[in-house]
Each structure stands twice: as structure tokens, then as C-alpha cells.
Amino acid sequence: MALSLPAIMKTTAARLSALYLLLFALCAVLLVFYMTSLSARMLTAQTQETINDEVLGLAQAYQRGGLPVLVRVVENRSRQPGANLYLIADANGQILTGNVQSLEPGVIETEGWTTQPFSYQRFGEGELDRLRSGATDQPAPQGGDNSTPRSTGEKGHNAIALVLRLPNQMIMLVGRDLGEPERFRAVISRALTLALGMMGLGGLLIWFFVGRAALKRIDSVSDASRRIMGGDLGGRLPVTGAGDEFDRLSENLNAMLARIAMLNEGLKQVSDNIAHDLKTPLTRLRNRAEATLAGRHKTDDYRQALEGTIAESDQLIKTFNAILMISRLEAGYSSEQTGPVDLAATVSDVVELYEPVAEEAGVTLEATVPEAFTINGNRELIGQALSNIVDNAIKYSTDAAETPKVRVALERAGSEIKLTVTDNGHGIPDDADRARATERFVRLEKSRSQPGSGLGLSLAKAIMTFHNGRLDLLPANPGLSVVMCFPLRETH
Amino acid sequence: MTAPQTSNEIAYNGSMKILVMEDDREAADYLQKAFAEAGHTAHVAGDGETGFALADAGDYDVMVVDRLMPRRDGLSVIAALRSRGNTTPVLILSALGEVDDRVTGLRAGGDDYLTKPYAFSELLARVEVLNRRAGARESETVYRVGDLELDRLSHSVKRAGREITLQPREFRLLEYLMRHAGQVVTRTMLLENVWDYHFDPQTNVIDVHVSRLRGKIEKGFDKPILHTIRGAGYMLKGG
Numbered sequence: 121m122a123l124s125l126p127a128i129m130k131t132t133a134a135r136l137s138a139l140y141l142l143l144f145a146l147c148a149v150l151l152v153f154y155m156t157s158l159s160a161r162m163l164t165a166q167t168q169e170t171i172n173d174e175v176l177g178l179a180q181a182y183q184r185g186g187l188p189v190l191v192r193v194v195e196n197r198s199r200q201p202g203a204n205l206y207l208i209a210d211a212n213g214q215i216l217t218g219n220v221q222s223l224e225p226g227v228i229e230t231e232g233w234t235t236q237p238f239s240y241q242r243f244g245e246g247e248l249d250r251l252r253s254g255a256t257d258q259p260a261p262q263g264g265d266n267s268t269p270r271s272t273g274e275k276g277h278n279a280i281a282l283v284l285r286l287p288n289q290m291i292m293l294v295g296r297d298l299g300e301p302e303r304f305r306a307v308i309s310r311a312l313t314l315a316l317g318m319m320g321l322g323g324l325l326i327w328f329f330v331g332r333a334a335l336k337r338i339d340s341v342s343d344a345s346r347r348i349m350g351g352d353l354g355g356r357l358p359v360t361g362a363g364d365e366f367d368r369l370s371e372n373l374n375a376m377l378a379r380i381a382m383l384n385e386g387l388k389q390v391s392d393n394i395a396h397d398l399k400t401p402l403t404r405l406r407n408r409a410e411a412t413l414a415g416r417h418k419t420d421d422y423r424q425a426l427e428g429t430i431a432e433s434d435q436l437i438k439t440f441n442a443i444l445m446i447s448r449l450e451a452g453y454s455s456e457q458t459g460p461v462d463l464a465a466t467v468s469d470v471v472e473l474y475e476p477v478a479e480e481a482g483v484t485l486e487a488t489v490p491e492a493f494t495i496n497g498n499r500e501l502i503g504q505a506l507s508n509i510v511d512n513a514i515k516y517s518t519d520a521a522e523t524p525k526v527r528v529a530l531e532r533a534g535s536e537i538k539l540t541v542t543d544n545g546h547g548i549p550d551d552a553d554r555a556r557a558t559e560r561f562v563r564l565e566k567s568r569s570q571p572g573s574g575l576g577l578s579l580a581k582a583i584m585t586f587h588n589g590r591l592d593l594l595p596a597n598p599g600l601s602v603v604m605c606f607p608l609r610e611t612h
Numbered sequence: 613m614t615a616p617q618t619s620n621e622i623a624y625n626g627s628m629k630i631l632v633m634e635d636d637r638e639a640a641d642y643l644q645k646a647f648a649e650a651g652h653t654a655h656v657a658g659d660g661e662t663g664f665a666l667a668d669a670g671d672y673d674v675m676v677v678d679r680l681m682p683r684r685d686g687l688s689v690i691a692a693l694r695s696r697g698n699t700t701p702v703l704i705l706s707a708l709g710e711v712d713d714r715v716t717g718l719r720a721g722g723d724d725y726l727t728k729p730y731a732f733s734e735l736l737a738r739v740e741v742l743n744r745r746a747g748a749r750e751s752e753t754v755y756r757v758g759d760l761e762l763d764r765l766s767h768s769v770k771r772a773g774r775e776i777t778l779q780p781r782e783f784r785l786l787e788y789l790m791r792h793a794g795q796v797v798t799r800t801m802l803l804e805n806v807w808d809y810h811f812d813p814q815t816n817v818i819d820v821h822v823s824r825l826r827g828k829i830e831k832g833f834d835k836p837i838l839h840t841i842r843g844a845g846y847m848l849k850g851g
Contacts, residue, residue, distance in 0.1 A: 430731070430843040437729050438812045457715060472781060473807055476820040504811040511814045576814055 137331050141323035145316055152312045156305060163304065164280065167296045168233070171282050174204055174294045187288065191217050194292075205240065205279055205295035213291065219243055220293070228283050228291050237278040237298050278302065337366045341373075353381060386450075390443065398439065405432045442575040449501075449582035461499045463539060463606075464492040467530050470506045474514060483514050483524040493530060493537050495606050497587045502604075505583040505591075508576035509541045509602045517543035521598065532608070536589075539604040547600035554593045554600075580604070628673040628743050630654040633663035633689065634705070635681045643676065646732050647739075660684025667693055672700050674739045679706040679717065687720040694721040701742035703735070714810060733844035737796040755790035758837055758850020760829060762790050771829055771837075781806065782825050789838065789848040798845035822846055 174197075181193040194206045198219035207218035213228055215221075223240035281295025340358050348355045356377060357370040412425035471487045478485035510526065517524040522544060529540045548554040577591070584591040584604055592603040630647055632654050634640040640656040647654035655670070657663035660681040667675055667689070677686040690702050704722040706713050714725045724738050755762045759772040767783060769776045778786060784806050789797060799818040803809050826838045839847045 427842050430733075434731055434843075437731065440729060441727070441812060469807060469809070473809075473813070473817050473821075476824050477815055477817050480820055500810055503809050507809075507811070507813055507817075511817075515815075 134327055134331060137323050137327035140326075141319060144319055144323075148315055148319065149312065152308060152315075156308050159304060159308075163300065167280060167298070168282075171204070171280075171294050171296055175282055175284065178292065178294065182286070187286070187290070190286075190292075194218060205242075205281060205293065205297065207291075207293040207295075208286075209291040209293075211289040211291070216290070218293070220295075227281070228293055231283050231285055234281050234283065234295075237280050239278055240295075242277070334366075341366070341370060345373075348377065353377075353384070390447075394443065398436065401432055401436055401439075405429060405436075408432070439575065442579055446575065446579050446582045449579075449586045458496055458498050460494050461497045461502055462492060462494050463502070463530055463537065464489045466499060466503050466506060467528055467539065470503055470510055471528055473507060474510050477511075478514050478526065481514055481518055481524070483517050483526055485510070485514065485526045485528070487528040487530075489530045491532075493532065495537060495587075497606070501583045501586065505580035505604060506539065506541070508580050509604070512576055513541050513543040513545075513600075513602070516547075517545040517599065519546055520544045535608050537606040537608060539606070540601055541603075542596045542599060542601040544596070544599040547595055547598060548593065549595070554595070577602075626651075626743075628652040628739070629671070630739060631657065631663065631667055631670065631672040631675045631700075633657045633660065633667075633675065633677045633681060633686060635659055635678060643732075643735075646736070650736055652739075658682075660686065660689045664689045664692060667698060667700065668696065674742045675700050675702045676735070676739065677702055677704050677722070679704060679713075687717065687722075690721045703738055703742055705730070705735075731843075733796070733841075734798050734800065737798045737801060737845060740795050741792050741797070741801065755787070755793070757790050757793040757848050758835070759833075760790070760837055760848075760850065762787060769829070771833060774832075776828055778825070778828060781821070782828065785821060785825055786829065786848075789846065793848045793850070796841050796844045796847050801845065 178190060178193060182190040191208060194208055194217055197203055198206050198217075203219060205218070205220050207220040207223075207228070208216045209228055210216055219242050221241045221243045224238040227234055227238045227240075278298045279295045280298060281293050284292045284294075286292055337360075344355060344357045356374045359367050359370045359374070361367065408425055408428055412422060415421075417425075467487055467489050471485060475485055506528075510528065513526040517526050520543070525544050527540075527542045529538075529542070531538055531540070577593075580602075581591040584606075587606055589604065589606040592601075592605060594601040594603060628647075630652050632640055632643050632647075634643065634656065635658050637658070640658065644654045644656055655666060655672075657666050658681075661683045663675075663677065663681070663686075664684060677690060679686040681689075686704060690704070693700070693702075701723045702721065703724045703726060704717040705726055705728060706717065707728050713727075717725045723742055726735055726738060753764050755764070761770045762783075763769075764787065769778055769783065769786060785802065788802065788805050799816060800810075800812065802818050802822070803811075803813065822838065822840075829838060830836055837848060837850055839849055841847055
């Protein structure tokens, strides 16, 4: 993927990489500076100690044999390889002996430790040409070279020293070259540069491999969601199986998509069913009106037609109400409307309500309610579900081989309260049909001739789901058992 | 079974002054016309504020209030009216009634509740029953319709002096019908008031109960007293 720099910097991965890089570099610089200054201080202390030792030795030599011995010792020590700096000058600062050819002016004028490193030149190294050209070995040359002692420090050397005045007013300087700490500093600074460079490179690499990988995953997720938005509703986000955060994100989003797809499917099914099942009564309604309008009728015929129209419309309204009710229940509305419900009383109510209907249909309707169960729920809804089921049971038991009979039983079974409505009709022998019976608008072939919207059991099922329970359809041989299972501890 | 009756016979129950608070212009016009055909006078308010002002100023027998209205919703209008001492019976209309809508509606001071879509006959029957001038029978202990007599204290029913034995539920059914004698009572109203359930039964279970009751109070008597009103419900009417 070709990205311009601003585009790259827009990505979270690049921004994070840059931020980390900056932070690390800052930390590294701070650390290195701290270490350097600490080491430099330690080295200086060490140098001063060495010088002190030297001075002590020289002082002893002076005490032993006066100036001649001191000068000899100094000359002796000066010649040793890697020697310290030694310088003895007269009271005017004229160098008498030692291994220092020249040094910054003013250094030997003040007694004690030099406050700052100073530049100097030894005998026998560098600047020989200048020697030859007649430059004096004055310690304070006035030429151009000493106006830039620090810049020529690369050619000369820097040192720190202890300046003493001997009892005869002569000046002695013992110093030590700072080459070592300076080399150390150079090493550190090289290391720092290298480290920073490496860090930059590392940051780029991290961004490239880690950041880009993350970026790619995010891109693939957003590509997939774009595809899904574009209409590929069956599409899912990629899951690599690595089990990382991206996978978890994708899995959750996929679960969400699946739920949405399910709801969408339900919606589609409902609208299909509405279109299909409501078309019939609407067409009938229209045809009846048209036929009435076309023919030559007496007033009574018109009245009859209109009454039929009203009855048909009422049925349609009922169907719509049932659809709305199911949708609302499935959307899961507020549980404000639940409270203690006496299931036994509800059973008695519904059985009493349907008793005359059953009797008229020649069906024996009996209820077994051994004890009272109070659950938390909605009395209206439970009553409606039960009456739908009893209604169905009465309708479908009329074709029973023996005396048609519907039994309603309320009992506790384990952790559930079961409200069972059993008829002894033909039942639904086919397992698949039984499973389908609670779907919306499903009216199994045999029941097509019976009146009803085909929503009774769907509504009962939605009501049971609302109560955290379930609706089971079981074969009763002969007949069908519809079981409303309520959890014993209702959570609503 | 009685002979079919004309729509005037169904609806006429003394003229009422009705206030309709409904923001849907078409629905409001339809209600106004339909109420007028039934012999009532209906005034329409298109929003909650207008409705409140009209209700507060006018003397209405019944108010029909839509829950969702611009400027002020129905429930708050009702609550405001109730807090001002207005006791006019209110029927609440709701577009997408949830199960607990009925309860919140009635709690806010409504007297009855109807969910859209509804049949006008249902609305009319409920409004007529709500009519405050007709609602005075609550305190009577003995209801009389024609030669039919129901004693609410002794739980006895007599017709033309002859004792009729009723089941407890049949008694409550007859009691409700007699309290609203001369008014149309729909099946859902019976289910609500006699059985205390508010759903549409799949089969017309109520019809069977009513025809049983009819058998008991009409069999052996020459005059029908419990009439079926097609497309609406039932009416107990003597004479």
C-alpha cells in the first residue's frame, strides 16, 4: 500500500511509533549525560589524587636536597613515557625546566588548582615548525596561536594542574593530561550518536513490522465492514485464530452481525408472512365490497356485506395487534409490568373462560392444579398465552378418536414450573412440523381450514421467552402436549 | 338472536359532549363525523395545549385523548387536568401501546384505554359507558332492566318474579350488562371488566358465555332482553 508521509503519520501505528521513539531517545540522552558527567567527575578526582601524590613526592625531594634535587627529579620524571606534566619556572614565570613547552597564559600566575582545563604543548611534539620559526618558549606567547588556544587544543592538549610557589618564589606546576577523560567523552558521544541512530532505525522497523501488521489487520476489518455495509450481509470479519485483541474484536463484531442478521431474517420472514397471510383477507375484503357494489342488491344485502366487512376488518386488526405484541415482546420491553402472578388462579380463570366453548365443541376440559404457584411475571401475558394454547387444544382435539379431552396441569418438575396443556387429537406427528408450529404465521396443512391467525403459538412462545421460560411441544400419543416451562426463580 | 338493528339504534344513548384530543387531522375529522352520526357533539383539539385549554374551560362529558401529541403529551394533559380538580372521564388512545402503557395511562388519571388500530364501535361503546351522566348506577344495590331484576347484595336474579340461578361468573356478567343497560358493551369490555383480562381471545369465548347467560334469562320468557349488536357487542335493553 503506497502511502504518502502525511497519510502515514495519520495512522495510529506511526504516531505511536514516533512517540515511543522520541521518548526513548530522550531517556537515552538523559542517561548518557548523567553517566558522562558522573564519570568525568570521577576521572577528575582521580587525576587530582595522582597529582597530589606527585606533589607530595616532589616536596619530599625538595626537602631532601633543595632545588637541585627537585629539578633533577622533575627532569627525571619528565622523561618517562606517559609522564605527567611538570614545570618549574622562576618567579617571573620564565620556564626553567619540565616537559611543558608552552601553556595558556595566566595558568601559572595563580596558585592552587587550575579552575578549568587549560591547553598546553609538550616539548618534542607538534608545533616544531613554530619552534624553529623562532617563536619563543615564553609561556605567554602573544601570537595568533594563543588567541585560539581551545581551538588548537586538538593539536595541543588539555590538562589540569596544581600550581605551587616554592619557598624561593619559584613556581612549580604539576599537572595531568586530560586525554583520557576526553577520549572517554568522545567514545560516549559516538556511542550516543550510534544508539540514537539505531533507535531511529529500530523505531522504523517496529513501525514497519508491528505497526503495519496492526494497520493491516485494522484495514482488513474496515474493508470487511465496508463490504458488509455495501450489502454483503452474510460477510464476516476476518479472524486469524491468533486469539489476540483483534480476533476478539472481530469475534464480537461477528457475533453482533450474526444477531443482527437473525433479527433481520426474522423481520424479513415477518414481512413476507404479513404480505402473504394478510393479502388473503384483504383481497377477500376487497372482492366482497366490489361484488356487493357491482350487483343489484336490496338494502339487506348491503347491510350483510358491510357487516361481513367489519367482521373481516376486526380479524385483521386482531392479527395486527398480535404481530405488534410479538414484536414488542421480542424486542424485550421494560419489566416494569411484572409482579407476583398466581399461576393456579390464572389456570382456573382461563379454564373457566374456555369451559363453555369446550362444552359447546363437545370437548371435556379439565384442570389439575395440585398447589398454588406464585411466580414473578405478567398475569395478562400468561393468561393470554395459556388461553391461546387452550384455544388451540380445544380446536384440535375435536377430531380425536375417543372422547375429545383437554387437560391442563400445573406442576413442579425439578427447577421448573410446568404448565401443560394436553389434547388427545391427532397432534403433530412430524417432529419438524412440531418445531415449526411456533413460528409466526405457520399454519400446518391440516389446520389451514381452522379459523385463526396462525399467531397464537408464536405469541405464546414470545410470552414464554419474555418470562425467561420456554414453550415445548411434545407428542402426547395421541395428541399434543404444549408445555409452558417457567423457571422456578423468575428473574424479572 | 335478535333482528339486525340500525346504526342509530346501536349508538344512541343520549347526546354527549365529547372532546377529542388528536393531532392526526384525518383521524380527528373521522372521529368528529362518526361521533356526530352517533348523535354526539365532538370538539377537536390538535395539540396538547389547546386540548388542555378546551378541557379546562368547557364542560365535557367524556374526553378522548391521544397519548402522543405535539406541544404537550396526553398523559401530562390528563395529569394537569386531574390536579385542577377536573374529573371528566378520559379515554386514552395510544398508537403503539405496550403492555405497561395501559397501566401508566390509567395511573396518570385515565379511565379507559384503547390501542390503535381500534374499531370505532369499540371506541363509541367505551365512550358511552364512560359518560359521567350515565355512570351513576355504581351505588345502586338493585339493578332493574324491564322485568329483570338483579340484587347485588343477595346475589339473586329474578325475571318476572321468577328466580334464576346463575354461576358466579354469569352473575358478574349480567351485573355488568345491567349496570350499562341501554349501552353497547363490547366483547373486550366484557373480558376486561368481568374476567379482568385485556387481550383479544382467538375464539369468541365471550359469545359463548353470553349465549349461555341469554339462555338462562330469556328461556321461557317471551321477550328478548339481551340483544346482540352486530359488529359491536351486546346490549341489555328492556321493554
